[in-house]
Amino acid sequence: MEDSGSTDWPGRWKHIRRLLERSGPFAHPDFEGSPEILEFMLNNCKVLVIGAGGLGCEILKGLALSGFRNIDVIDMDTVDLSNLNRQFLFRMKDISRDKATVAAEFVNNRVPGCNVIPHFKKIQDYDPSFYRQFHIIICGLDSVIARRWMNGMVLSLLNYEDGVLDPSSIIPMIDGGTEGFKGNARVILPGMTACIDCTLDLFPPQVNFPMCTIAHTPRLPEHCIEYVKVFLWPQEKPFGENVGIDGDDPRHIQWIFEKAQDRADQFNIKGVTYRLTQGVVKRIIPAVASTNAVISAQCVTEAFKLASSCCNPLNNYMVFNDTDGLYTYTYEAEKKEDCPACSQVPQALSFKKDAVLQDLVDHLKNSASLQMREPGITATVNGKNKTLYMQSVEAIRKRTKENLPKRLSELGLTDGQELVVADVTTPNAVIFKLKYEV
Amino acid sequence: MLNLYQLRQQKKDGESGGKSAGSQKRASAAQLRITKDISELNLPKTCKTEFPDEDDLLNFKLIIQPDEGYYKNGRFSFSFKVGPGYPHDAPKVKCETQVYHPNIDLEGNVCLNILREDWKPVLTINSIIYGLQFLFLEPNPEDPLNKEAAEVLQSNKRLFEQNVYKSMRGGYVGNTYFERCLKA
Ligand SMILES: Nc1ncnc2c1ncn2[C@@H]1O[C@H](COP(=O)(O)OP(=O)(O)OP(=O)(O)O)[C@@H](O)[C@H]1O
Ligand SMILES: [Mg+2]
Ligand SMILES: [Zn+2]
Numbered sequence: 001m002e003d004s005g006s007t008d009w010p011g012r013w014k015h016i017r018r019l020l021e022r023s024g025p026f027a028h029p030d031f032e033g034s035p036e037i038l039e040f041m042l043n044n045c046k047v048l049v050i051g052a053g054g055l056g057c058e059i060l061k062g063l064a065l066s067g068f069r070n071i072d073v074i075d076m077d078t079v080d081l082s083n084l085n086r087q088f089l090f091r092m093k094d095i096s097r098d099k100a101t102v103a104a105e106f107v108n109n110r111v112p113g114c115n116v117i118p119h120f121k122k123i124q125d126y127d128p129s130f131y132r133q134f135h136i137i138i139c140g141l142d143s144v145i146a147r148r149w150m151n152g153m154v155l156s157l158l159n160y161e162d163g164v165l166d167p168s169s170i171i172p173m174i175d176g177g178t179e180g181f182k183g184n185a186r187v188i189l190p191g192m193t194a195c196i197d198c199t200l201d202l203f204p205p206q207v208n209f210p211m212c213t214i215a216h217t218p219r220l221p222e223h224c225i226e227y228v229k230v231f232l233w234p235q236e237k238p239f240g241e242n243v244g245i246d247g248d249d250p251r252h253i254q255w256i257f258e259k260a261q262d263r264a265d266q267f268n269i270k271g272v273t274y275r276l277t278q279g280v281v282k283r284i285i286p287a288v289a290s291t292n293a294v295i296s297a298q299c300v301t302e303a304f305k306l307a308s309s310c311c312n313p314l315n316n317y318m319v320f321n322d323t324d325g326l327y328t329y330t331y332e333a334e335k336k337e338d339c340p341a342c343s344q345v346p347q348a349l350s351f352k353k354d355a356v357l358q359d360l361v362d363h364l365k366n367s368a369s370l371q372m373r374e375p376g377i378t379a380t381v382n383g384k385n386k387t388l389y390m391q392s393v394e395a396i397r398k399r400t401k402e403n404l405p406k407r408l409s410e411l412g413l414t415d416g417q418e419l420v421v422a423d424v425t426t427p428n429a430v431i432f433k434l435k436y437e438v
Numbered sequence: 439m440l441n442l443y444q445l446r447q448q449k450k451d452g453e454s455g456g457k458s459a460g461s462q463k464r465a466s467a468a469q470l471r472i473t474k475d476i477s478e479l480n481l482p483k484t485c486k487t488e489f490p491d492e493d494d495l496l497n498f499k500l501i502i503q504p505d506e507g508y509y510k511n512g513r514f515s516f517s518f519k520v521g522p523g524y525p526h527d528a529p530k531v532k533c534e535t536q537v538y539h540p541n542i543d544l545e546g547n548v549c550l551n552i553l554r555e556d557w558k559p560v561l562t563i564n565s566i567i568y569g570l571q572f573l574f575l576e577p578n579p580e581d582p583l584n585k586e587a588a589e590v591l592q593s594n595k596r597l598f599e600q601n602v603y604k605s606m607r608g609g610y611v612g613n614t615y616f617e618r619c620l621k622a
Contacts, residue, residue, distance in 0.1 A: 128463055145522050148467060156464030197467050200526055200559065208557070211549040212541075212581040234545055341467045376477025378495070380465050387492045392479045396492045420465045422477040429470040 007113035013038055016067050019310050026311050037308050041067045042113075045307045048134040049073040050123060050150060052099040054287050055140025055176045057089045058296030060103055063138075064111040066304050071107075072134070074119040074126075075099040080248075086289035123150060127383075131171070132157055136303050138174045140296065144196075144203050147175060151188070151196035151341060156418075158191045160345050165191050172313075174302050176295040179285045181323040185298040186333070187306070187313045190342065194316060194333035197341035202333075206283070221271035224263040225280040228256045247282035256281060294320055338427055346418060346433040351408060353436050357388060358404040364421060372423040379419050381412040388419070408434065468524040472496055475563040485567055496520040499534070502571055503621060508599055509574045511621050512537075512606045516548075516570060518563070528557035531566065536616050538605035540577045540588035544614065548573075549583045586612065 020041075021033040047068050049059050052075035063071055078098050079090045089106040090099070100118035107116045119126075123146060131137070131153055141147050150173065159169035173188040175196070188195055213219070214226045233245060238255050246252050257277040264272040278284065298318060305311045317333040337343060351359060357377075364372045376390040388411060389400045403411060413419075415436045422429040465473075472495045479487065488499040500516045514537060519530040531553055532546040541549040550569050552561055582588030591598040601611045608618030 144526060148526075149522070152466050153463055156462075203526070206527065208554040210551065210555045210581070211547060211553075212583055215543070215547075215549070215583050216585055230547065231543075231545065340470050344464075374477070376473060378465070378469070378473045380462055380469075383462070385465070385469060385493050385495070387495065390477050390492075392477050393487050393489065395487075396476075396489055399492045418462070418464055420470055420473050422474040424478060429474040431464065431470075 013042075013067060020308055024310075028309055028312055031310055033310075037310070038067065041304075041307050042069055044070070045136070046070045046072070046134045047303060047307075048131070048137045049140065050137065050146075051075055051140040051142070052087075052089070052103040053077075053083070053140060053142060054086050054289070054292040055178065055296050055299070056099075057087045057103060058292050059138055059140050059176070059299055060089065060107050060116065062296055062300030063303065064107050064114045064116070066300055068303070068307070069114050071114070072117045072119060073100050073103055074121055074123055075103075076120070076122040086287060086292060123153075128153065128157055134171060136172050136174065136306055138176070138299050138303055140176050140299075144200075147177075147196050148200075148341075151190075154188075154190040155195065155342055155344070163345055163347075165345075172306050174299045174306075176299045178287070178291045178295050181288055181291055181321060183291045183295040183320045184318060185295050185302065185314065185320070186317045187302050188316070192335075194335045195339060195342040198336040198339045199317075199333050218263065218267050218269060221260070221264060221269055221273075221276055222280050224260040224267070224269060224272055225256065225277050227263055228259040229281060232259055245281060247278065253278050253281060291320070291322070340428045343428070344431045346431045348435055349419070349432045350435045350437050353409065354407060356405055356407050357411060360408065360419075361389060361404065364423070370425075372421070372425050375421050375423045377419055377421050379413060379417060381417075386412070466522060468496070468520065468522050471525050472520055472563075478562075479564060479567075481564075481567060482571055485571060496524075500567060500570065502574060504571075504574045507575045508577065508602045509537075509539075509606070512574075512619050513621050514574070514619065518566075520563075525559040525561070528553050528561075529563070529566065531570070535619050536605075537619070538584070538587050538602055538611050538614075538616060539573070540579050540582045540584055540591055541573050543583040547583060549581050551581075 016038060020037040021035055023031055023033055045068060047063060047070065049056055049063070049071060052060065052073050056073065056075065060071065060073060075098070078096050079094045079102060081095055083090055084092065089103045094102045098120040100120045104116035104118035108114055137150070137154065139147060139150055154171050154173050157169055157171060159166040170190055170192065173190060174185070175188060176185050177183060209223055209226055214223050214230060218224050218227060229245065233256070237243065239252065245256070253274065257272070257274050260272045260277060264270070302313050305313045314330060315332050318330045319328060321327045335342065349360070349363070361375060364370050364375045374391045376392060377388040379386050379388060387396060387400055388403055390396045413434055415434065417434040419432045419434060420429050421432055476495045481487070484503050484505050486501050488501065489495070496519070498518050500518060502514045502516070504510050504512060513535070515534040517532050517534055521527055521530070531548055533542050533548055534546060536544060548570070550573060552566060552569050577591060579588040579592045587598070587601070590601060605611050605616035606618070606620050608616060
């Protein structure tokens with residue numbers, strides 16, 4: 001069993017075998033060591049890495065060296081000079097090539113047998129059939145919006161039979177995040193443990209200075225820069241009509257910097273610099289390579305634990321901070337009972353093939369278990385939002401009441417279609433899943 | 439504990455797990471929330487909404503026609519853009535009608551605390567609408583965006599009233615020309 005492919009040399013997986021072929025003090029009680037586990041990791045387990053930036057480069061390296069070989073990576077961006085100090089899969093010659101491809105080439109060349117498949121794409125470009133092929137997803141993203149999108153995606157992959165979650169539809173999502181010297185790593189078992197939306201208040205809100213402070217009573221250098229951004233730019237249109245601020249364009253930053261300096265002088269405020277200007281405009285928090293390394297290592301370790309079951313995964317949120325000494329702890333973020341994203345167990349709604357929308361509305365109102373008052377119904381049909389019926393806004397009611405006599409199928413609703421229904425009788429919008437009776 | 443290693447049998451070679459799960463991504467959290475917000479809009483009688491596309495609940499206009507106060511009989515239009523970060527992030531709201539108002543500048547920026555520094559995810563589109571309506575009933579000279587207007591309001595309420603009327607009728611206040619926005 002030593003040989004799992006032509007690229008392996010004797011003893012290549014010796015250390016990993018020690019973890020996977022016998023039990024140990026940290027192993028899960030149910031764990032039974034076996035050579036099959038490594039086989040699974042090497043040959044079957046498919047991992048998706050999202051983002052090939054500061055975290056992503058570290059994650060790819062870690063996975064490849066831990067025995068994962070079927071790895072896909074998505075990134076929508078190209079290599080920039082400023083990435084090179086920490087995104088170590090990239091070199092000078094790679095500038096302006098796409099990150100996913102460069103990262104995949106590097107790892108595939110460096111680690112024999114590894115097969116990283118690049119996707120120079122946005123996460124939003126793929127649909128559930130793409131994401132469903134993976135066993136584990138690891139995110140190394142830099143925005144709350146992208147994380148929430150991925151969160152929504154893994155949640156929509158869940159399959160419920162009579163309200164009971166089918167565990168084979170769960171794809172664990174490991175999420176890493178860093179900001180300067182702070183970071184966190186977490187394991188999300190969609191539908192079972194706290195999701196991104198359950199803990200939304202852990203993400204610091206964007207700092208927004210009051211409009212009037214910026215306009216008339218600035219006290220900080222940041223206020224002066226925001227002033228130029230919010231007021232002067234749209235007024236003076238320095239680079240032409242409809243040219244928005246591009247934080248990566250030095251001419252734009254220079255212009256904002258000079259104007260902000262004028263304003264700072266006027267109010268006797270010190271500290272407006274070119275760097276600060278760039279920082280405020282791009283909302284930059286300096287990236288620290290060692291933080292990325294720690295958090296990525298944790299993410300990879302969790303993937304290893306999940307893939308092999310050799311040890312309990314992190315439960316479920318690790319905080320790391322080495323601003324001043326070194327501080328870390330792990331706690332169990334709680335799943336929110338009323339989380340708008342993951343508390344949703346789609347309820348089945350069965351209708352005859354020739355049912356019309358009015359039948360559905362009547363059912364929502366008359367069913368003893370629902371008793372809704374004025375349900376508003378929307379759906380995503382062919383990737384586009386569609387308002388099926390809504391009464392609260394007169395104009396929408398007029399336009400959508402024409403849908404009422406139409407057949408559900410005529411409205412583009414297929415078997416398995418999810419419907420979003422909002423009504424005063426429920427605290428959140430509720431998801432229903434349409435089934436046609438046969 | 440979830441045992442992925444055991445589940446792998448069901449899911450080997452990347453075969454799809456839940457076959458009957460939706461083939462489409464679920465509506466986003468922002469979409470769920472805006473569906474809720476819009477279907478429960480409860481507008482004061484001085485306000486109405488306009489949706490250019492009824493399938494797009496994320497972009498719409500609000501028309502306010504105050505029936506009392508300085509701005510009585512005016513008609514003011516605001517654009518709402520609700521982003522994918524909603525309700526973590528506030529919607530972007532701009533005033534599309536030129537208005538002589540201490541808390542709204544000539545570019546349409548609006549100084550309303552819940553649109554920026556005091557935004558919280560429990561607030562709704564309805565809360566913003568009430569906030570905006572309140573700005574027309576009680577313009578607040580303490581937090582000025584249009585400083586001249588704020589100073590006039592503070593020092594000479596009669597003059598302020600006249601200026602507002604002039605601006606709504608269409609005409610100059612100081613050096614600034616305002617388009618007519620009185621109800622027809
Ligand atoms: N929606 C998305 N789809 C695909 N990739 C994304 C998406 N959002 C972010 N990313 C990728 O995630 C990565 C985040 O990594 P990181 O922030 O370290 O890199 P960066 O943005 O190039 O660096 P910096 O923020 O320091 O300029 C980026 O490479 C970015 O392209
Ligand atoms: Mg970034
Ligand atoms: Zn949740």
